[in-house]
Amino acid sequence: MKHILLIDGMALLFRSFFATAITNQFMRNDNGTPTNGVQGFLRHSLTAIDLIKPTHVAVCWDMGKETFRNETFADYKANRNAPPEELIPQFDLVKEVAEKFSFHNIGVHGYEADDCIGTIAKKEAKHARISVVSGDKDLLQLLEPNIEIWLVQKGYGNYNRYTLGRFIEEYEITPEQFIDVKGLMGDPSDGYPGVKGIGEKTAYKLIKEFGSIDNLLQNKEKLTPGQKKKISEDEKMLHLSRQLAEIHCEVPLEKPFAKDWNGVSDRAIQVSDEYGLKTVKRFLENAGL
Incomplete structure (x- = not known):
């Protein structure tokens, strides 16, 4: 059966950057360009591929700060700090x-990587297995019998793997209800408030x-007076927060959504040398890739 791996590129890039930036390990190449985020992204992606063994792979990217959600709610993600100067050149x-490593890049202006992942996952799950690698719990709303979410943990090769069954058992709600929970409690990191005074515990309840x-x-009459007043x-x-929390699964994407994965490019070592990716080169050599 076809098995598609969808990688949340920006999530892995940010995670890799901040994991090493905290100790100023920016791993600059001969041009002085920082490469810590890029190298971490590659190591995370190649490790995931080795574990999951997909037949097809795609990497989804955010394509700028402004998306359709900013048109809906001007303050969406407005509270986030500007990216550090060492990270900016690593985006391109x-x-x-x-x-050059043979990954298939996907990104559409006006949409987030999550939306691209959701669109591909929902369309392809009818006839393929889907594994999603990210650090973003919001993607748990996509879970279906044929869709798994692998949440990156500390270190390489450590994942919190969610199936639909595990999610329902652990959270005692469905993935669709997870969107409603987010709508009630809001998400400070994304800048939408939900209902003021309704926290995570109450939202789940x-x-x-x-x-x-x-x-x-x-059924507002069944709520406590405090809950009724707040809501x-x-x-x-x-309603607006729930709309912002939901991943948009109708992004206008061109096919193929993912390409056959036949291993990293034969030029991977050469590309690592060309861009000064010493850590990645050692990783490739040690792994025999």
Whole structure:
């Protein structure tokens, strides 16, 4: 059976950058360009491929800060700091190197990598297995019988692997209900507030009890006076937050969504030398890739 691996490129790039930037290990090449994020991304991706053994691979990228969500809510992700100057040149560099390593890059202006991942996963899951590698828990809303989410943990090769069954057992809700939970509690990192005064614990409790935001709103008389007041005052923001939390699975993508994976390019060692990726070169040599 076809097995597609979808890699959240920006999530792995950021994770790799900040893991080494904290000790100022920017791994500059001969041109003085930092490469720590790029090298970490490649090591994470190649390690995941070795474990998952997919038949097809695609790497999805954010294509700039502005997306359709900013048109819906101007403050979406507005609270995030500007990227460090050492990371900025790595945004283009990582895609360039990834292509030379035989990765299939995907990104559409106006959409996030999550939306591209969601679009491919939902369309391909009818006739393929899908594994998604990321550090973003928001992707858990995509879980289906044929879709797994592998959340990156500390170090290389350590993943928190979620199947649909494990998610339902652990969270006691469905992946679709997870979107409603996010709508209620909001997400400070993405800058949408949800309902003011409704935290994570209460959001899970309410969705477990009522099943959905729509059913909750139809049964407000069953809420405590405090909950009823908070939700009534913030109902408009509740709907907006749920809309922002949901991954858009209809991105206009060109086929192929993913390309056959036949291993890294024969030129991978040469490319590593060309870009001064010493850590990656050692990794390739040690792994026999």
